[in-house]
Structures are given as structure tokens and as C-alpha cells.
Amino acid sequence: MVTIKDKVRTFIVDNFLFGDTSYQLSDTASLIENDIMDSTAVLELVAFIEDNFGIAMVDSDVVPANLDSIERLSSFISARAKALAA
Amino acid sequence: MCGFGGYFGSIRDAEALLTRMTAAIAHRGPDEQGKFVAPDAGLAHARLSVIGIGDGQQPMSDVSGNLTIAFNGEIFNYVELREGLIAKGRRFRTSSDTEVILQLYDELGEDCLPLLNGDFAFALWDNRHRRMVLARDRMGVRPLFFTSKDGVLYFASEIKALLKVPGVSAEIDPIALDQIFTLWAPIAPRTAFRNIHELEPASVMIATEGQVMVKRYWHLDYPHRDAPSKVTNEDDAAEELQALLTDAVRLRMRADVPVGSYLSGGLDSSVVSALAAGMTPRRLQTFSVTFDSTEHDESAFQTEMASALGTHHRAIACRPGDIARVFPDVIRFAERPIIRTAPAPLYQLSGLVRQAGLKVVLTGEGADEVFAGYDVFKEARVRRFCGRQPASRMRPQLFRRLYPYLPGLQQQSVEYLSAFFGTGNTALDDPLFSHRPRFKTTAAAKIFFSGDLRAALKGYDAAEDLASRLPQAFSLWHPLHQAQYLETRFLLPGYILSSQGDRMAMAHGIEGRFPFLDPRLVEFAARLPPEMKLKGLVEKHILRKAAKHLLPTAIRERTKQPYRAPDASSFVGAGELDYVRDCLSEASIAAGGLFNAKAVASLHEKCRTQPVSGFRDNAAFVGILSTQLWQKNFTGQEVGAAKAA
Incomplete structure (x- = not known):
């Protein structure tokens, strides 16, 4: 079964690492500090979350605390998905 | 303004080599060509006649025949230097600035260099001391490259002339590529070509048999951050700046041909054009680039300024597709990979100047470095x-x-x-x-x-x-001066004056002149307290003040719009040119060996399908494409034809 974390990782590898699977990206690595994302990439990431998980992101959601690593992204998406399902 | 090449050492077929070197840089000097061959030394010159048109042929020797020079550029204060030498009893055979260098060198040797207010690179064969002297202006306006092969020193205004030397070939320098993909330009003396070097700005190389010495004759320096400033009155500083800038423009109007001016619509070129318009007996000719996208276009300001000055203004439109069309030529002339397309419209612009029949233009480059505009x-x-x-x-x-x-x-x-x-x-x-x-x-x-x-x-x-290359005093400077040093010492010569400057202008035989880089003005600006340059978040404050009576308020008070051009979007989408696909194909990337072929294919597809690419993706796209073009141009592989798909 494909998990949220798998989907997030696949998106990041495809779009920000251009398919380079040799890049050692841990779940907790900062996407900004490791130069994986720039300001345009944040907008791409928001579009990905909204399009694929049906989550409407308000401005206060778009912060590094929610989006700056695979782990944070997965947690954020999971929490919102649960809230939506409830 | 011209190009030259030459060698120091013993070679065979000197005449033939010099002919090949000159042919490779003929675009720099379409008016005349000349050669000088002596035992163990040779010089070749391609001339763009600007000063001393009838009697300034090169290479030029002195009366004794012991000193011979090949010179690219202009010495703007040659009139004053000449008068000083005549007062000492020297006689001149020509009206050219070239002879002034020869005679000044005869008097002072390489100590003559700090006296030159000019944009220059030259090679001077000193037969008395059996030495070849190579020198370059303070800021790095004019280029000079060198390499050695079998104990012979070869040098030229462009690297393509050095590639005519038997046994010298093009190979990318991986360190230079890393520098370009980080700092936007190689750190001199390194170039994109392995084993081919650049003489650093403000430097002189003295080559004698068995020994080569390089030394700097000028350093960019700033005051200690805690030292009380010697310049305290802003009004006085603005007045002094206006006087210096006026004189810098006056010297740069010296030519036996008409001098035009670039006019971007920004503060810097507007100030230069305004001063020049007041000095020329004819109507000043001004030139600019326009863009279709409002994000890049400044045509409204260009029109306003041209109208205010009453110049004869011409503009060339950089339309979708133009950048991709000229990009292979841009890389051929720049001779290095680049990560932005901004040089391409300037290549078009110099072509427009050439079509208008001019050889010389003033530009506003340099103001952002010396007055903190970026x-x-x-x-x-x-x-x-x-x-x-x-x-x-x-x-x-x-x-x-x-x-x-x-x-x-x-x-x-x-x-x-x-x-x-x-x-x-x-x-x-x-x-x-x-x-x-x-x-x-x-x-x-x-x-x-x-x-x-x-x-x-x-x-x-x-x-x-x-x-690791910063001077010891760097840590003692104000943070703004540290930042200015990084821009002025590295990016200015490494990218602005070369890839965007000399190389794009000389591709069409056009000489750019830079009043803001007059050494008196550069040193004056370095002494100014930081707050006179960057006041709060207002850039070039003192220049705006000095320009008070020269410009319309709307131009003088504009916030700087950085000069940029569309990057990846210039190359993708409908009408994508064959060479772009060829250069970025998996096979071509794999053959080049420098980039990850699958990742590049993915980037190419992303740029095709997403209208906005971020900074990283734009830089990568342009950097990879230009590196591929560089490889194909200089290592002998054929570039795909530039035609629409």
C-alpha cells in the first residue's frame, strides 16, 4: 500500500530532485537547508497537496513547520486528512 | 578598440600562426590588421579605428625599434599624458593613444600603468630587456588570456585565438564549471578552459626567458569601518561626484568617430546620456532593448528619457524566440557557460549600434557596484x-x-x-x-x-x-563595503564586463565605455561613508542627489529595476529550436558526461509544462544548455542547426 509518506517522497524526488534517487534524503532533512526547495517550489508543493489530498491550505498552513521535511509534510497531510474524514 | 594575439618564445611558422590568431578575432578589429615578428617574439593586431585613425596602425614600434606594442582599448587621458611627455622633450610621430603608452613605458617601465586612465589590455615587447609585458586595466574591462605550450607563452584578447596554437585544445575545467554554477563566473585567473588563464584586472605580467612574474599595480580599498569618514557633507560629496562624473564622460567622448550611448531607462545610463548629450556638437544617438513582457520591459522610461534629452533614439525588440536564436552565438563569443540569458539581448543591442554605423557607445555599467545599486x-x-x-x-x-x-x-x-x-x-x-x-x-x-x-x-x-582569496583588510571594512568588494572585484570583471560587456559588444565590433568605472570615480566612491550610497533601503542615494538637475524626477526617483531577460522560457514551448532539443537530449547529455541525463530530461520537460520556473531551475536550464553549446562549439562537435521545429 502506498502511504502518504511514499507519495510525498515520490513527488519531491520527481519534481525537486528530478528523479535522482541516489540523493540521500532522510525523512527529517530540511528541504530548504538542503537546497531542495526555493520559493517557487513552495507554491508547487502547495498545489501538489491541494490537488492530491483534497486539502485546502490557508496562508497560515504554508510555513516550514508544516512543510519543510518529508516527515513534517506527512504528519501535516495525515492530520488534515483525518480532520476531513471526521 | 581592437583585438590582439602573440607569443613569447621560439616557434616555427610564426607568420602563419599570427595570421590564424588574427583571423579568429577579426570581429574585434574589422578595420585593419597587422603583424610584428622578431626573434622569439611576435604580435598580431586586428584594429577597430577610433583614435588616430590615419596613423595609429598596430603593432606599433617606437623610434628605436626596441619597443613594440599591440594594444586593445583606449587611454582616455592620453591627451594630458602626451602633453606631459612633450613638456619633457619627447616627440610624437602619431596622434594616437597607442604611442603614448609606448613613450610612457619608455620613461617609467611598468610603473606607467597607474597613470593610465583607460580601458586597456596590451602586450609590449621590450627588446632591450628581452621581455614581454602584458597588462590589463584596473577594473577588467578589456580581456587578456594566456597559455603556455612547450615553453612558449601565448596570449590573446579572446581564447578562440589561442585555440589556433598547435597543440592547444579546448577542454572544460570542472572547477571553473563549479564556480560558474555557484558564483556565476570563474574566479580569475581560471577560465572555463583547462590550462588557459586570464590575466587578472589591474595586473601586469612580465615574462622573461625562463621566468614569468605577475603583480597587481592597483587594489580596490575601503576605509576601516570605525575610522571617522573624511567625507561628511553630503552636498559637497554630491557636487564632487557630479564634477568627477562629468569629467569621466568628457574623457570618454574622446574619439575620432561619433560616440553614442546605451539608454536602459534606469538612473545610471540616463545620467551618462544626459551628460553626453550636453557635450556632443551633434545630436546624441541612444540605443535600447525592449521586451514584450512587462516584467522585463523599460521602454516607457527609455522613451521619456530620450524625449527629455532630444536624442536620436533607436530600440531593438527582444521578442520571444530571439534569445534562443542568438544563444549559440552568445556562447561562442562569451567563451564560457553562463547561467542567465541576460547577455543575449545585449548581443542584439550591439548589432543595432553597428547597423546604425557607430563604433563606440557609453554605458551606465559600474554604477551599481560603486554606488551600491544592486x-x-x-x-x-x-x-x-x-x-x-x-x-x-x-x-x-x-x-x-x-x-x-x-x-x-x-x-x-x-x-x-x-x-x-x-x-x-x-x-x-x-x-x-x-x-x-x-x-x-x-x-x-x-x-x-x-x-x-x-x-x-x-x-x-x-x-x-x-x-580564501579575500584581502586581509576585508574583515575591517563596513559590511556594505565588503559586499561591494565582492561584486566589484569578482562579478563585475567575471560576468558583467565580460559575458555581458566586452564580449557581446565586440561580437559586433562595438566598443563600450564605462564612465562610472573611471578610476578617480571608483576611488572617490570607495571613500564615501556607506549611508551616502545605501540610505536606508534607497540605493545609489548620492548619485540621485548628484543627478538632481540632470534628469526628470520620474527617472531620478525610480527604484532600480534589475536588468533581466527571460531564461528557460526563452527556449521551450512552441517553436523550440532543434539545437535546444539536440543539446538537451539524453544521448547528448550522456556524451558530454557533465550532467545527469535523466535529470536533465526531467528538467526540460518540467520547463516545457510549467509556465513559471524558479531561480534554481532557470539557472540550471540555462547553465546546462550553455555548457552543452560550449562543448559543441569549442571541442569540435557540431551544434544542431538553429531552426524551428
Whole structure:
């Protein structure tokens, strides 16, 4: 079964690492500090979350605390998905 | 303004080699060609006649025949230097500035260099001391490259002339590529070509048999950050600046041919054009580039300024497809990979000047370096401001004010702004503090480097290399002056004056002249207190004040719009040219060996399908494409034909 974390990782590898699977990206690595994302990439990431998980992101959601690593992204998406399902 | 080549040492077929070298740089000097061959030394020259048209042929020898020079550029204060030499009893056979260098060298040897106010590179064969002297202007306006082969020193205005030397071939220098993909340009003396070097600005090389010595004859220096400024009255400073700038333009109007001016619509070229318009007996001719996209276009300001000055104004439109069409030529002339397309419209612009029948134009380049005009200076100030209160949610909002033209940044939260600009974790005493975000963002494009290239680089760090070359006094300067030094000492000669400057202008035989880089003006600006240059977040404050009576208010008070051109979007989409597909194909990338072929294919597809590419993706796309073109141009592989698909 494909998990949220798998989907997030696949998106990041495809779009920000251009398919380079040799890049050692841990779940907790900062996407900004490791130069994986720039300001345009944040907008791409928001579009990905909204399009694929049906989550409407308000401005206060778009912060590094929610989006700056695979782990944070997965947690954020999971929490919102649960809230939506409830 | 011209081009030259030559050698020092014993070679065979000297005449034939010099002919080949001259032919390779004929675009720099379409008016005349000449050669000089002596035992163990030779010079070749391609001339663009600007001063001393009838009697300034080169290579030129002195009366004794012991000194012979090949010279590219202009000595703007040659009239005053000539008068001084005549007062000492010297006689001149020509009216040219070339002979002034010869006679001044005869008097002072290489100590003559600090007296020259000009944009120059020259090779001087001194038969008395059996030495070849190579020299270059302070700021690096005119280029000079060299290499050695079998004990012979070869030199030329462009590298393509050196590639005519038997046994000298083009091979990419991986370190230079890393520097370009981090700092935007190689750190001189390194060039993109392995084993071919650049003489650094403000330097002289003296080659004698068995020995080569290089030394700097001028240094860019700033006052100690705690020293009381010698310039305290702003009105006086503005007055002095206006006088200096007026004289800098006056000297640069010296030519036996008409002098025109670039007019971008910004403060710098407007000031230069305004001063020039008041000095020319004829109507000043001005030139500009326009863009279809409002994001890049400044035509409204250009029209307003041309109208205010009454110039004969011509503009060339850079339309979708134009950048891609000329890009292979741009790389052939730039002779290095580049990560932005901005040189391409300037290549078009110099073509327009040529069509208009002019050979010489003034430009406003240099003002942003000497008077702190670039966004990077303001950005560093805001980052320091934020760094003092990392928890502040108000301070990072200032970043939005700095970059109104970057929509991606405008939409970011305060938290992301802080993260992108590293406000919470940046060492304020980092010598590269001002430029770290730019270097870091650019270096992100190295994600496309192949495994082989990474292995060849062995963990090399271009930014740390740069930091290791800073002068001892650097740490004692004000942070703004540190940032200005980084721009002026490295990016100005390495990119602005070369890839965007000399090489794009000389591709069409056009000589650019830079009043803001007059050495008197550069030294004056360096002495000014930082707040006279960057006042709060208003750039070039003192220049605006000095220009008070020269420009319409709308031009004088404009916030700087950085000169940019569309990057990846210039090459993709409908009408994509064959060479772009060829250069970026998996087979071509794999053959080049420098980049990850699958990743590049993915980037190419992303740029095709997404209308807005971020900085990293744009830099990577242009950098990879230009590297591929460089490889094909200089290593002998054929470039795909530039025709629409």
C-alpha cells in the first residue's frame, strides 16, 4: 500500500530532485537547508497537496513547520486528512 | 578598440600562426590588421579605428625599434599624458593613444600603468630587456588570456585565438564549471578552459626567458569601518561626484568617430546620456532593448528619457524566440557557460549600434557596484536587521519590498521568508554574508552534475575558495563595503564586463565605455561613508542627489529595476529550436558526461509544462544548455542547426 509518506517522497524526488534517487534524503532533512526547495517550489508543493489530498491550505498552513521535511509534510497531510474524514 | 594575439618564445611558422590568431578575432578589429615578428617574439593586431585613425596602425614600434606594442582599448587621458611627455622633450610621430603608452613605458617601465586612465589590455615587447609585458586595466574591462605550450607563452584578447596554437585544445575545467554554477563566473585567473588563464584586472605580467612574474599595480580599498569618514557633507560629496562624473564622460567622448550611448531607462545610463548629450556638437544617438513582457520591459522610461534629452533614439525588440536564436552565438563569443540569458539581448543591442554605423557607445555599467545599486546590498542589510531579532515577524516582511518583481517570493509566509534568507542561522561575521543566499541558491543547480563530474570535483567548494582569496583588510571594512568588494572585484570583471560587456559588444565590433568605472570615480566612491550610497533601503542615494538637475524626477526617483531577460522560457514551448532539443537530449547529455541525463530530461520537460520556473531551475536550464553549446562549439562537435521545429 502506498502511504502518504511514499507519495510525498515520490513527488519531491520527481519534481525537486528530478528523479535522482541516489540523493540521500532522510525523512527529517530540511528541504530548504538542503537546497531542495526555493520559493517557487513552495507554491508547487502547495498545489501538489491541494490537488492530491483534497486539502485546502490557508496562508497560515504554508510555513516550514508544516512543510519543510518529508516527515513534517506527512504528519501535516495525515492530520488534515483525518480532520476531513471526521 | 581592437583585438590582439602573440607569443613569447621560439616557434616555427610564426607568420602563419599570427595570421590564424588574427583571423579568429577579426570581429574585434574589422578595420585593419597587422603583424610584428622578431626573434622569439611576435604580435598580431586586428584594429577597430577610433583614435588616430590615419596613423595609429598596430603593432606599433617606437623610434628605436626596441619597443613594440599591440594594444586593445583606449587611454582616455592620453591627451594630458602626451602633453606631459612633450613638456619633457619627447616627440610624437602619431596622434594616437597607442604611442603614448609606448613613450610612457619608455620613461617609467611598468610603473606607467597607474597613470593610465583607460580601458586597456596590451602586450609590449621590450627588446632591450628581452621581455614581454602584458597588462590589463584596473577594473577588467578589456580581456587578456594566456597559455603556455612547450615553453612558449601565448596570449590573446579572446581564447578562440589561442585555440589556433598547435597543440592547444579546448577542454572544460570542472572547477571553473563549479564556480560558474555557484558564483556565476570563474574566479580569475581560471577560465572555463583547462590550462588557459586570464590575466587578472589591474595586473601586469612580465615574462622573461625562463621566468614569468605577475603583480597587481592597483587594489580596490575601503576605509576601516570605525575610522571617522573624511567625507561628511553630503552636498559637497554630491557636487564632487557630479564634477568627477562629468569629467569621466568628457574623457570618454574622446574619439575620432561619433560616440553614442546605451539608454536602459534606469538612473545610471540616463545620467551618462544626459551628460553626453550636453557635450556632443551633434545630436546624441541612444540605443535600447525592449521586451514584450512587462516584467522585463523599460521602454516607457527609455522613451521619456530620450524625449527629455532630444536624442536620436533607436530600440531593438527582444521578442520571444530571439534569445534562443542568438544563444549559440552568445556562447561562442562569451567563451564560457553562463547561467542567465541576460547577455543575449545585449548581443542584439550591439548589432543595432553597428547597423546604425557607430563604433563606440557609453554605458551606465559600474554604477551599481560603486554606488551600491544592486538588490543584494539591500538584502544583506535586511538580513542583518532580521538577524538581530530572529524572532521578529515584522522584520522579514521587508524582503517582499526588495523583490516586487518576484511573484513567488511575494506570496511567501513570514516563516518561509525567514527560512529562505537564513535570517535565523546566519553568522553575521561570515565574510560572504551578503552573497551567501545567492551562492547557495545558484549552487542548488549543481544537483544536475553527473557522478563523474562530482567525483572530479572531490568536494570542491567554490564559495570557500572565494572566501580564501579575500584581502586581509576585508574583515575591517563596513559590511556594505565588503559586499561591494565582492561584486566589484569578482562579478563585475567575471560576468558583467565580460559575458555581458566586452564580449557581446565586440561580437559586433562595438566598443563600450564605462564612465562610472573611471578610476578617480571608483576611488572617490570607495571613500564615501556607506549611508551616502545605501540610505536606508534607497540605493545609489548620492548619485540621485548628484543627478538632481540632470534628469526628470520620474527617472531620478525610480527604484532600480534589475536588468533581466527571460531564461528557460526563452527556449521551450512552441517553436523550440532543434539545437535546444539536440543539446538537451539524453544521448547528448550522456556524451558530454557533465550532467545527469535523466535529470536533465526531467528538467526540460518540467520547463516545457510549467509556465513559471524558479531561480534554481532557470539557472540550471540555462547553465546546462550553455555548457552543452560550449562543448559543441569549442571541442569540435557540431551544434544542431538553429531552426524551428
